[in-house]
Amino acid sequence: MSSIVEVRALTKRFDELVAVNDVSFSIEEGEVFGLLGPNGAGKTTTISMVSCLIEPTSGTIVVNGHDSAREPGALKAALGVVPQEIALYPTLTAAENLRFWGSMYGLRGDALKSAVADALELAGLADRAKERVEKYSGGMKRRINIAAGILHKPRVLLMDEPTVGIDPQSRNHILETVKDLNAAGMTVLYTSHYMEEVEYLCDRIAIMDHGVIIAEGTLNELRDVVGGMDVVAVKVAGVTSEVLERVRAIEGVEGVESVEDALEVLTRSSGSIMGRLVSTLESEGAHVTSVSVTEPNLESVFLHLTGKSLRD
Numbered sequence: 001m002s003s004i005v006e007v008r009a010l011t012k013r014f015d016e017l018v019a020v021n022d023v024s025f026s027i028e029e030g031e032v033f034g035l036l037g038p039n040g041a042g043k044t045t046t047i048s049m050v051s052c053l054i055e056p057t058s059g060t061i062v063v064n065g066h067d068s069a070r071e072p073g074a075l076k077a078a079l080g081v082v083p084q085e086i087a088l089y090p091t092l093t094a095a096e097n098l099r100f101w102g103s104m105y106g107l108r109g110d111a112l113k114s115a116v117a118d119a120l121e122l123a124g125l126a127d128r129a130k131e132r133v134e135k136y137s138g139g140m141k142r143r144i145n146i147a148a149g150i151l152h153k154p155r156v157l158l159m160d161e162p163t164v165g166i167d168p169q170s171r172n173h174i175l176e177t178v179k180d181l182n183a184a185g186m187t188v189l190y191t192s193h194y195m196e197e198v199e200y201l202c203d204r205i206a207i208m209d210h211g212v213i214i215a216e217g218t219l220n221e222l223r224d225v226v227g228g229m230d231v232v233a234v235k236v237a238g239v240t241s242e243v244l245e246r247v248r249a250i251e252g253v254e255g256v257e258s259v260e261d262a263l264e265v266l267t268r269s270s271g272s273i274m275g276r277l278v279s280t281l282e283s284e285g286a287h288v289t290s291v292s293v294t295e296p297n298l299e300s301v302f303l304h305l306t307g308k309s310l311r312d
């Protein structure tokens, strides 16, 4: 079976900067595929090339059998795109915005009407369809933006960090919407720097950093990258960068991440480092309030592969 999205050796240069560097992945029909990486990793640049918004420096993109270089029109017809930036007219109502986008996709008459009604329903905003979008919260705008991307019932939906900077309720709504669309058969390419979201949504995940895919697989396959390791979570106050360096130097410590009032230490030998860890922290004047051992997650994978945190 051939994949519905095939990206091969994709590269994008902006002068000296290689924003996307020899990236390859494929997405099977019906999958939710995640592109996880910190700010500047190259996620938006990748999505922009797949949607033919910008031209690759080199490499090939095939969506639904159509090559982006030869048949961009047919390729785009198979795609819905939810960009990071909101693309709505503030002085128009939600319904008017959707009618505008629907007509851009070539929908007319009853087909347009029912597509707009379906999309409003999906966004959970049918009862507020006649309000101007400028009165909407950030989260509601995002939901309408998603509705605009699926009006023409695309085979593949590209979503670029759709939950950044919005309220938890809208965020949950969006995550459930992705689940529902996928259950109805839509293939989704979802980018995020929130590992919880890709863990929750995605069948397969590519982790991206500095324009390169550094790991790819199912959640379980990626967890195997840190197989045999634990995360020791230490609640601690007063951690300075010097303290962090001392902890990093402890034998058996594979990586350290500082998260608000806690440290997360990646190790293969949690039992034997625990004592050293606490005594090092206390001797440096940091105050430990609790220590617990947890399972590694995608954050641990990223930390292990890059030495830094996704949250930075």
Ligand SMILES: Nc1ncnc2c1ncn2[C@@H]1O[C@H](COP(=O)(O)OP(=O)(O)O)[C@@H](O)[C@H]1O
Pocket (backbone or CB within 6 Å): 014, 017, 019, 037, 038, 039, 040, 041, 042, 043, 044, 045, 046
């Ligand atoms: N139009 C552009 N011109 C120059 N540099 C760009 C342009 N677009 C993106 N970049 C750079 O490419 C890199 C990747 O950016 P981007 O794809 O937006 O990352 P992400 O979406 O993962 O945060 C960044 O270093 C960014 O500054």
Ligand SMILES: [Mg+2]
Pocket (backbone or CB within 6 Å): 043, 044, 045, 084, 160, 161
């Ligand atoms: Mg981006």
